Amino acid sequence: MNEVKKVQDNILLSVKDLRTWFELKRWGFLHAGFVRAVDGVSFELGKGEAITIVGESGSGKTTLLRTILGLARATEGEITFNGRRIEGQKEHDLAWVRSQVGFVQQDPYGALAPFMNVGGVLREPLIIHKMAEDEQEKRIREVMGEVRLVPVENFIRRYPHMLSGGQQQRLVIARAMILHPSMIVADEPVSMLDASVRVEILELMRKIQDAHNLSVVYITHDLSSVRYFSERVFIMYAAKMVEKTDVQEIVKNPLHPYTQALLKAIPDPEPENADQFRDIPSGEPPNLISPPEGCRFHPRCPQVIKGLCDVDEPPEFEPSPDHFVECWLYK
């Protein structure tokens, strides 16, 4: 608990009531509603802290990330990075953020230009941010050592297709690290990799985070890797953050019915699984153009309170310290 309090004194990123809506148009000009991809999300990220955002596809986690990176425009709300507002700024005013935030993409092969070799990939950000040429070479070697693309001579001239999936992802991490950022944002960094390599990449990211006191926002749909990676975890469902707490707490004491279902749905490798049915709600996440009234999980929720959950949207409750949940059960 003390640790959480401590980091709150030096906040790197704060997001307040953020909404990112995409307008739908009919025939190219008639307004036809909004896709509410992010709809009222607030959180804070301390310096040197790692958080994970867990959600299914279409829950808005990637849009949230893109909004924070300035790649999507916020409709409402505030994003403060290092004490400066970043939403609603012009593109060229965001250069300082881009040097401060490293982005690790989901598919390493897709994120690397096939015609650029390792040296070229790593040099590009340095050229854009106008680093002196002799320093460039030194920094490239340094960062390659850090992600263990060693010996450097063997790798620096290779093209992405000559690297294995794990090495490609290490190169993407190296590129994200090269400008000495204060925050790394990773969108499903290991979902395209094999199990035996995943852990290696996650451990590498953890090591880099500790070595440089980096803040990390880690996005995933895989809850089982979360506890090895971050301190706090946020659960997103249908564009909202339904539960926020620390990692151990979410595994031991999940409060929101959606989180509970999620934990039940994820198997551990046990032979007994073959004989058991999982007790989980059926149905699909709602459409974000016209989400259901009240709580967005209520049509699937096994503990729905008629007349409340389907009418009013639940605000955020704090049933125990530092455990936030948007659910009427904890009124």
Next chain:
Amino acid sequence: MTKKLNHKQKSTARVAISTEKSNGPLLKVEDVFLYFKSATGGLVRAVDGVNFELNPGRSLAIVGESGCGKTSLAKAILRLLPRNVATYKGRILLSGTDIMKFGDERFRHDVRWVKISMVSQAAMNSLNPVMKLKDQVAEPLLIDNRTSKKEAYERAREVFRIVGIPVAFLDRYAFELSGGMRQRSIIAMALIADPLLVILDEPTSALDVLTQANIMNALKKIKKELSLNYIFITHDIATSSELADEVVCMYAGQLVEHSTAERFYRDPLHPYAQKLMASVPTLHVYKKPEFITGQPPSLLNPPEGCRFAERCTKRFERCQKEPPLFAHGDEFVKCWLYERG
């Protein structure tokens, strides 16, 4: 298996493969090789001498990392081969009949989709957008006039009920369904000809966690009700345990271990399987996952001797020679450590 439909009896009359529960294995794969020609002229040894047996009523999970030959093995069983095949040999016995001896036309007519069907990865995106679901789902029965249109639609309604989709959806188009529903209709399509064996190749990896669990529940229910056999191919070890009675673990084109689920998930034999299990992060039990250093060998030019030796912590002199598949109790393992049973 009481609710057999007419089409079933009709088709069995033509097909030589018996559907009777015989004493022998349902599927026996013997020394199957599948090599591809690569663009540079080399040989990609995607499946390199695989042997296993599957008894009736059992489900098999095939696990391994990407590129280890899991999907190629499935394609070899179903003879869904691309053009650049260099070698395709071995024996595949389905209820005792060697289906490798069948000509392509007979294989298509009597085996593929009739006896063995397949649900492939992200198959839900392969539905035809301009065809109603009922026509697509019933198609396997309508081809070759296996049944009348009326019977085929009746059967389509039945399989939709089995996989848990409202029957009314048969009159809709694929885009009107969610991803989970589309995947279920593909499963329905795989069941429609009442096959002996369904090969599921990563059937849920493109879906969300809750949808995935729902589909797994449906597959388990189908297995119980229809006493169907699955071969379930996945790289996700945790999910594989949902449908496995037995597990085959593959590495670099070869089968390295074939064990019961009990053995494989608790205490695997092969050093690679042990490492693989140790790398799986667990949610409910706290265990620090490990990783395997190094990379799998290239299938173009695999090393002589044991293919895992380079990354193995237990290697010794014998590993320079390729180990055969040793029997260890009821299990099979391709490792010199188990030479004496």
